Amino acid sequence: MGVRLILKNEVLTAVLSGEIDHHSAREIRSEIDSTATKVKPKKLALDFSAVSFMDSSGIGLAMGRCKLMHLWGGEVEIINLPPNLERIVSLAGLGQLCTIRKENSDEADE
Numbered sequence: 001m002g003v004r005l006i007l008k009n010e011v012l013t014a015v016l017s018g019e020i021d022h023h024s025a026r027e028i029r030s031e032i033d034s035t036a037t038k039v040k041p042k043k044l045a046l047d048f049s050a051v052s053f054m055d056s057s058g059i060g061l062a063m064g065r066c067k068l069m070h071l072w073g074g075e076v077e078i079i080n081l082p083p084n085l086e087r088i089v090s091l092a093g094l095g096q097l098c099t100i101r102k103e104n105s106d107e108a109d110e
Helices: 021-038 056-071 081-092
Strands: 001-010 011-022 043-054 075-079 100-102
Touching: 001 021, 011 056, 021 056, 043 056, 043 100, 056 075, 056 081, 056 100
Parallel strands: 011 043, 043 075, 075 100
Antiparallel strands: 001 011
């Protein structure tokens, strides 16, 4: 499991990969929070495109980042959610805390 962080135009994108469980979520949270604290982005995008498995720790990871960004007046966006993770995210109610979208949804509208 890993995370690659990209800062562009005041948006911090966390590209997640592999499996998100209790142990990996702790490491990811630490990396995201450390960078976000330094750069204070207006938006944090969590890119799940390369995540193959996620348990409730992944939901907690996303919820915690939503709380953190809201404290700073920012927002969280979940992007590229694989179909196998859509149900768990929906049941957890993450759509009420942040925006969930496909990365290329703007192009699909054209």
